[in-house]
Amino acid sequence: MTATTNGPAGAAPSRPAPARTTATTTDTAAPDAAAVEAAAERARARAADHLLGLQSPEGWWKGDLDTNVTMDAEDLLLRQFLGIRDEATTRSAALFIRGEQREDGTWATFYGGPPDLSTTVEAYVALRLAGDSPDAPHMTRAAHWVRSQGGIAEARVFTRIWLALFGWWPWDRLPELPPELIFLPPWAPLNIYDFGCWARQTIVPLTIVSAKRPVRPAPFPLDELHTDPADPAPRARFAPLASWNGAFQRLDRALHAYRKVAPRALRKAAMATAGRWIVERQENDGCWGGIQPPAVYSMIALHLLGYDLGHPVMRAGLESLDRFTLTREDGSRMVEACQSPVWDTCLATIALADAGVPADHPQLVRAADWMLGEQIERPGDWSVRRPHLAPGGWAFEFHNDNYPDIDDTAEVVLALRRVRHPDTARMERAISLGVRWNLGMQSKNGAWGAFDVDNTSSLPNRLPFCDFGEVVDPPSADVTAHVVEMLAAEGLAADPRTRRAVDWLLAEQEPSGAWFGRWGVNYLYGTGSAVPALIDAGLPTTHPAVRRAVAWLESVQNDDGGWGEDLRSYREQGRMARGASTASQTGWALMALLAAGERESRAARRGVTFLAETQHEDGSWDEPYYTGTGFPWDFSINYHLYRQVFPLTALGRYTRGAAPEGA
Numbered sequence: 001m002t003a004t005t006n007g008p009a010g011a012a013p014s015r016p017a018p019a020r021t022t023a024t025t026t027d028t029a030a031p032d033a034a035a036v037e038a039a040a041e042r043a044r045a046r047a048a049d050h051l052l053g054l055q056s057p058e059g060w061w062k063g064d065l066d067t068n069v070t071m072d073a074e075d076l077l078l079r080q081f082l083g084i085r086d087e088a089t090t091r092s093a094a095l096f097i098r099g100e101q102r103e104d105g106t107w108a109t110f111y112g113g114p115p116d117l118s119t120t121v122e123a124y125v126a127l128r129l130a131g132d133s134p135d136a137p138h139m140t141r142a143a144h145w146v147r148s149q150g151g152i153a154e155a156r157v158f159t160r161i162w163l164a165l166f167g168w169w170p171w172d173r174l175p176e177l178p179p180e181l182i183f184l185p186p187w188a189p190l191n192i193y194d195f196g197c198w199a200r201q202t203i204v205p206l207t208i209v210s211a212k213r214p215v216r217p218a219p220f221p222l223d224e225l226h227t228d229p230a231d232p233a234p235r236a237r238f239a240p241l242a243s244w245n246g247a248f249q250r251l252d253r254a255l256h257a258y259r260k261v262a263p264r265a266l267r268k269a270a271m272a273t274a275g276r277w278i279v280e281r282q283e284n285d286g287c288w289g290g291i292q293p294p295a296v297y298s299m300i301a302l303h304l305l306g307y308d309l310g311h312p313v314m315r316a317g318l319e320s321l322d323r324f325t326l327t328r329e330d331g332s333r334m335v336e337a338c339q340s341p342v343w344d345t346c347l348a349t350i351a352l353a354d355a356g357v358p359a360d361h362p363q364l365v366r367a368a369d370w371m372l373g374e375q376i377e378r379p380g381d382w383s384v385r386r387p388h389l390a391p392g393g394w395a396f397e398f399h400n401d402n403y404p405d406i407d408d409t410a411e412v413v414l415a416l417r418r419v420r421h422p423d424t425a426r427m428e429r430a431i432s433l434g435v436r437w438n439l440g441m442q443s444k445n446g447a448w449g450a451f452d453v454d455n456t457s458s459l460p461n462r463l464p465f466c467d468f469g470e471v472v473d474p475p476s477a478d479v480t481a482h483v484v485e486m487l488a489a490e491g492l493a494a495d496p497r498t499r500r501a502v503d504w505l506l507a508e509q510e511p512s513g514a515w516f517g518r519w520g521v522n523y524l525y526g527t528g529s530a531v532p533a534l535i536d537a538g539l540p541t542t543h544p545a546v547r548r549a550v551a552w553l554e555s556v557q558n559d560d561g562g563w564g565e566d567l568r569s570y571r572e573q574g575r576m577a578r579g580a581s582t583a584s585q586t587g588w589a590l591m592a593l594l595a596a597g598e599r600e601s602r603a604a605r606r607g608v609t610f611l612a613e614t615q616h617e618d619g620s621w622d623e624p625y626y627t628g629t630g631f632p633w634d635f636s637i638n639y640h641l642y643r644q645v646f647p648l649t650a651l652g653r654y655t656r657g658a659a660p661e662g663a
Contacts, residue, residue, distance in 0.1 A: 105141025
């Protein structure tokens with residue numbers, strides 16, 4: 001199914017106007033309590049009606065998911081490589097890419113963010129494929145900026161791999177990634193299971209691509225993107241041997257030498273094994289892991305192994321990419337990196353229940369039915385580290401049975417507990433399986449990562465190949481907090497495993513009083529997750545950790561009463577909780593304050609007032625800012641449903657109390 005911005009999955013525009021950040025409340029006076037109560041009640045009712053109206057007939061919610069134009073550029077490059085690029089697709093993709101270009105000729109990775117070199121290079125190449133002249137003003141501005149940043153030579157490895165497919169970059173100037181990696185046992189350093197699941201799904205097919213080194217005829221030169229076209233790919237200088245970088249650079253040089261002498265039979269067997277690994281992980285909808293990047297690399301790899309475009313695996317893979325496409329009113333075409341129906345549905349269910357929608361409301365029961373049908377009861381890659389653990393988790397996407405995740409599983413259990421479903425036996429069985437699976441995925445330090453257990457090796461991040469994003473999946477405060485909250489709701493607050501997680505969370509609190517947010521931006525997300533979990537797990541509101549968090553939230557509240565945080569906080573400590581106020585981040589801050597017993601505080605009233613005053617008449621909020629995280633700093637996400645579910649959750653808890661109505 002091709003999603004549209006006007007369908008049931010999310011009617012909000014993909015590029016809304018910036019939210020208003022100036023409320024009538026001043027910074028010197030607390031809002032009148034009665035007026036705040038009335039405004040909050042109106043806002044809550046409108047927001048609940050709006051969110052109910054976004055549910056699909058099948059019972060799920062799914063908002064649009066914005067990332068950046070590399071998804072669209074790489075989609076065109078894939079089609080060019082496979083020989084299936086058509087004029088209509090190219091024209092609509094180029095319309096979107098042009099629309100995202102800024103006045104200086106560059107592209108960013110998030111709304112209002114700084115220019116990004118690799119993103120700009122890939123967008124430029126995509127527009128060249130679409131027929132844009134390099135002499136056009138928007139193209140000359142982009143090329144000039146690229147050269148000013150060092151040209152293609154300074155782009156990240158993944159960008160240069162795409163260019164190498166067409167001879168725009170030499171393969172021997174890329175890090176080597178041998179397919180023999182597939183033979184390393186799970187206990188060996190740098191085996192594929194040392195990588196986070198998203199990196200693993202990408203690296204395995206890229207080992208085939210790296211071994212094959214294909215080159216398709218380039219449709220045009222790219223001399224204008226090099227600082228020195230006569231020497232476009234100079235060798236990088238070695239770092240000192242005593243450093244990690246120096247050691248891994250020399251390892252890469254050794255792998256380049258090994259390539260020349262690798263036994264042909266061994267290499268052929270390795271590529272065949274990697275190919276089978278890829279095919280075995282194709283999902284029922286034809287995609288891989290429910291995310292776009294592994295899908296495109298997997299199709300390139302399999303094509304290089306001899307799978308023609310008519311092969312069922314390739315045909316299903318290509319069809320799956322169309323499901324990531326959003327068609328906009330202006331005819332432009334945007335490719336989502338992934339889709340988030342399970343995540344959106346459980347968060348929407350929690351928001352509506354906490355806002356007072358009856359537990360047996362037909363739409364909540366329908367949502368529960370859909371979530372129950374999405375539970376995964378077969379092993380996936382996680383079972384390599386937990387071979388005796390029974391399955392029972394939930395994934396993020398429509399189809400991703402290989403990679404259920406701990407965060408979704410915790411939130412789905414919390415959502416199901418808020419619904420009065422007629423089939424109580426089915427509900428209890430599903431919840432029991434989910435809780436048991438999450439407990440079995442606890443890492444040895446007492447916390448939880450997103451997909452795997454103890455996925456904490458420092459070696460994968462050192463590889464020259466891995467210069468973009470996180471490639472491992474260590475435990476994080478936000479995921480751990482959601483599991484703790486779920487365990488507490490299941491009556492397991494006193495369980496030793498829960499207490500270990502609570503101790504870990506307390507140790508992870510920043511000196512400021514905040515918590516780092518791995519999967520949301522950033523300290524506001526981490527703190528908004530941690531405080532409610534700790535309170536539910538039995539910490540008193542007077543606990544020093546809770547009081548430090550409250551004091552920090554009060555200190556970073558914006559003058560308009562809201563809270564906001566820019567993605568730059570992942571790189572700059574001074575940017576912690578600094579940014580334009582957003583509805584979602586204000587919701588997170590309020591969820592923490594309300595859990596900490598601060599309902600009557602000036603900060604909470606001002607936050608609620610901000611939400612009420614920035615809400616539209618239809619019950620929605622605008623939010624162009626990216627508040628979701630794929631990789632801290634490197635890959636940012638605008639979940640369009642965040643600006644609906646989190647403000648509603650906060651308003652519901654403000655008007656009805658922090659504890660949701662029992663099912």
